Amino acid sequence: MKTNLSSQIKLDRIPRRYYDPQNEIELAALTREENIYTRIYESPADGSDYLADEMVRIINRAITKRGKAVIALGAGSCTLSTYTRLIDLAKEGRVDFSKVIVYNLCEFFPLDPNGPSTLKRLREALLDHIDIRPENIRSIDPAVTKENMYEYCRAYEQSIDDEGGLDLTVLEVGPQGCLALNEPGSSAATLTRLVLLSNELRQYIGNEYKSDWAPATAITLGLANILASDRILAMAWGENRAGIVRRAVECDPTDEVPASFLQDHPHTKLVIDLAAADALTRISMPWKVTSCEWTDKLIRRAIVWLCHQTGKPILKLTDKDYADHGLGELLALFGSGYNVNIKIFNDLQHTITGWPGGKPNADDTYRPERANPYPKRVIVFSPHPDDDVISMGGTLKRLVDQKHDVHVAYETSGNIAVGDEDMMRYVMLMDGIADKFGIDTPDWKKKSSEIRSFLATKNPGDTDTPDIRYFKTMIRQAEATGACNYIGVKPDHIHFLRLPFYETGTIKKGDLTEADIAIVRDLILSVKPHQIFVAGDLADPHGTHRVCTDAVLAVLDEQKDEEWMKDCRIWMYRGAWAEWEIDHIEMAVPISPEELRFKRNSILKHQSQMENAPFLGNDDRLFWQRAEERNRGTAQLYQGLGLASYEAIEAFVEYHPIRE
DSSP states (O other): OOOOGGGGOOSSOOOHHHHSOSSHHHHHHHTTTOSSEEEEESSHHHHHHHHHHHHHHHHHHHHHHHSOEEEEEOOOHHHHHHHHHHHHHHHTTSOOGGGEEEEESEEEESOOTTSOOHHHHHHHHTGGGSOOOGGGEEOOOTTOOSTTHHHHHHHHHHHHHHTTOOSEEEEEBOGGGOBTTBOTTOOTTOOSEEEEOOHHHHHHHHHHTTOSOOOSEEEEOOHHHHHTSSEEEEEEOSGGGHHHHHHHHHSOOBTTBGGGGGGGOTTEEEEEETTTTTTSHHHHOGGGTSOOOOOHHHHHHHHHHHHHHHTOOGGGOOHHHHHHTTOHHHHHHHSSHHHHHHHHHHHHHTTBOSOTTOOTTSOOTTSSSOSOSSSOEEEEEESSTTHHHHHHHHHHHHHHHTTOEEEEEEOSOOGGGSOHHHHHHHHHHHHHHTTTTTOOOHHHHHHHHHHHHHHHHOOTTOOOOHHHHHHHHHHHHHHHHHHHHHHTOOGGGEEEOOOGGGTTSSSSOOOOOHHHHHHHHHHHHHHOOSEEEEEOOTTOTTSHHHHHHHHHHHHHHHHTTSGGGGGOEEEEEOOSSOOOOTTTOOEEEEEOHHHHHHHHHHHHTOGGGSTTOSOOTTOOSOHHHHHHHHHHHHHHHHHHTTSOOOSEEEEEEEEOOOOO
16 A cells, blocks of 8 residues: 655656756756755655765765764754665665764754654664664753853864864755754854744644644754864755755855855755755756757746746747747747747646536537536545635535536544634533523533633643544534535535544644545545545645545555546645646636635635634635635736636646556
8 A cells, every 4th residue: 555645746757867967068057057066866765875875985984084983963854764774784784883973963952851852863763773882972961051051062062073073964954944953044154052943943843753842942053063064965855845945056045045055065965856856947947957858848837937037928929039038949849939839828728627527518629627427426635624615615616516426525624723712612602502402411511611621721732632622623524514515515425534643632643544545445436436636735734635645645546447447537736835836737727706705705614714723834824815815826827828817716737646
């Protein structure tokens, strides 16, 4: 059973020579926008193999040169696969860790025995599995106090100097370009110190360590300490790091992106996967640095870029525009700019449809969805009980109105996202009506009293009682049911799956298991749909979207050769956290002003997720505001390219089950 297929979603097939050039001349051309030596691999596993080999090479060279190696290690999630491979190499006798001294790059302060710890993670991931001497593991002393913090930090640095300095530092490029726990605003001259962690970084730490408690402060080696290392190996995996990787590698060094200071280090290697490389020029705009292998998607991306550069719609682009902006290859390939314009205009025009389930009795040659069968059986999978309306509320309404057999499946209860105040409104309501409606029983009085007593003494991070979690679950289900009723989904087509991985009662979630997948499988096989809509918005800061999508994709992978799957299409939506780039959009569903208001009202049915929603991330807009602005933004993008002007557009990309 494959449970991580979301990590293998690739919207483009990137020509290998873009990321793995075969000669130095091609490498120099491709990387001329890059200011850090950067190696790109297809997957984190491939990149980790290279990094582990490099670590062994550098460590062995240092041992040969001075009888020991002094290294500093980070404990970010990107490093863990490298350490796994390094353990294998150590077991093969490729490296002798008995001659290695390891410094921990950073540690949380104060150190809670039951809370996150970078040293604990390093031990679990690497140190407990190699032959390193205990006295050679150096980390922050939990006994340090704020009163002696300055002296302690200087002593930690002095310890490194006494060992002859760092031969190697290994770390990830973290959120916002953090290095260790040096956040934006850290200058290149910063030294080891106590730092106050931002709310965004604390949220990230909580997710990384699967902890409800994230520290407010930490001790970290400064950027000056890191840059003093003889060699630096940095890494980043995944699409969430693509934007910050580009800023670190291709833009001028700035304290807004601490990783950009790696440009000033002569022996840094940055290793990334294709997803993290997505925004680099040689991957996203290869026409600026090399001759291209022109696919339909790449041509579309280039023309959209050219429209932005010139301020013109597609059909007004001229041969001179192409030539002046380095796209002369397309003129040679198509004979003229006009021919390219027509092709791309038609391609984009054909993504637009008001019939997301296919238009019956119509020519579907150039439509995103086929006309038959009609009506279609449809399942919309929603990770939380509001992602359906936030991300595709307009399309969902269209599918229902166009008489398709629509099921909505809410994969998690979403109960931790209900605030205590919101829940107490319903408790007080029940208390108020208990006598009139005959529910003023001893059992209810006891439960009401227990709920009030618990909340009166509840501390941040405390796990809600089972009764409170159930109450909050019912609130989310009632809101989702109300939204579905408003849209017109049949009551018996609303499914609350409550996948077990989510039901921990805390921010920390369990791992995806067969129990989760079995629930999804049962629903899919009971419906055998012609269309499945699934969340492709993998930037959800708590990771729930990714796990829910993995559950659906795992079932589709095992069923991909079944007869019913041959007539099933899978569409990925986004909305709450990001939007598809226009070169990837394969179905664009226009939303009228009335439909957009209807979508807003659908979202507003989820009252517990309005002003008091606890997990808005680093975007202060409410979910209905995000959805409207993104949908309007997509429509404006289409309009700016010279296509029809719509109030808003919801966008989708087709997912094809991965075949070996």
